[in-house]
Amino acid sequence: MSIRKIVCFDEDKCNGCGECVPSCAEGAIQIIDGKARLVSDTFCDGLGACLGECPMDAITIEEREAPEFDEIAAMRHVAAAEKPRAIPLGCPSARLMSFGESSPPHTGNKESQHSSLNNWPVQLTLVPPHAPFLKNADILLAADCVPFAYPDFHRDFLSGKVLLIACPKLDEFEPYLHKMAQILQQAQPASITILRMEVPCCGGLTHLVKQAVQTSGIKVEVKEITVGVQGKVLAEA
Template sequence: MPVRKIVKIDEDKCNGCGDCVPSCVEGAIQVIDGKARLVSETYCDGLGACLGECPMDAISIEERDAPEFDESAAVEHAARKETNQPVHACPSTRMMSFERQANSSDRSAAVSDHSMLSSWPVQLTLVPPHAPFLKGADILLAADCVPFAYPAFHRDFLQGKSLLIACPKLDDYEAHLEKLTQIFRSARPRSVTVLRMEVPCCGGLTHMVRQASLESGVSFPIQETTIGVRGQILASV
């Protein structure tokens, strides 16, 4: 195997923003599990067109043993990628933060028709543990069904919080637990509010948060609010 120049991605620095993906015309880089990764060394030409696109300075060029760059295979892969539009290259993985402010001091009217979402993505699976919008934040972990059941979700719960959504019944519980543990260890949140539905399986969200707090060694106030299937607040502890 020859020694040649090839891209190196520092996963500790990478925040999964995806800015490097479109700059690689060969399609050698994709965001997978919240991190930019080389999908195949044979697709990387080692020229470093992606270097200037990384805001975290996580990409560099190194010389090491690596398979030869296969230009024909890279061209074919890039064309297939463009046609198929794989999920890992879609905008759902690109992190964004934005200001959301109420335009009235009257809480009931302030956000009745305005989004209070302050960051993206929101799916727990897609959020990188080192996402800057989680640092020292008040995190709202909501069950997937809550915003559909509770009509004033933005007004009453979302304002001023960084949102994560998950389902303890249908999602991979162990993967979510590991992700939350990584998030708590890195972000050291100020508080976590769990917003769950009244169905018994939804209590898994609160258990997940408490377990992740223990495993991460990071403590913070945890509040649980339960929403009924007809949209009412049943309990808040």
């Protein structure tokens, strides 16, 4: 143990957006319980590459007693984090299904409502990059909360698209980044529409796609739609 510089997070300021996570080449930062935290002091080199990535100014460098930075351990940690999580082949939640053409969108009449879902599974963790329904698809990457906030989700956003859902605040960023980059490389989708909530942490979805595009080197049309917590579209870009 020695007195050295190390990253410090102000939990009162941190909103859990995850912008700082990919900036740390040593993989020292993760979003845990909705806040940015050091996974291990030994993974932090104290150089502060993450400082400029925080929109809430919640990161500082402090001098305190901490174990020495272990570069070899940090690189092993990064390599382990990049390995995709295995999903049991027999698990029904991971069985690939494509439903063909979308059902007609609902018209407001309860008896005539139809699902526009074209694929299963939908959770980004469970969808393999080689899934046939991803090939050249128009992907809708939606935050988990959107379908609950926006009443006409199927009619207005889902028809004709392949759905992937994720939560940038509660789920781990690095596995998602690895998965999305693989999807871009293997499936080469025609477009990605990011459907996020207005809350700041949801910006992690946009950051995820931008990082995946940069990592994969694949060009794709990207659109972002922001939905308010009261169910209205607030912005499109």
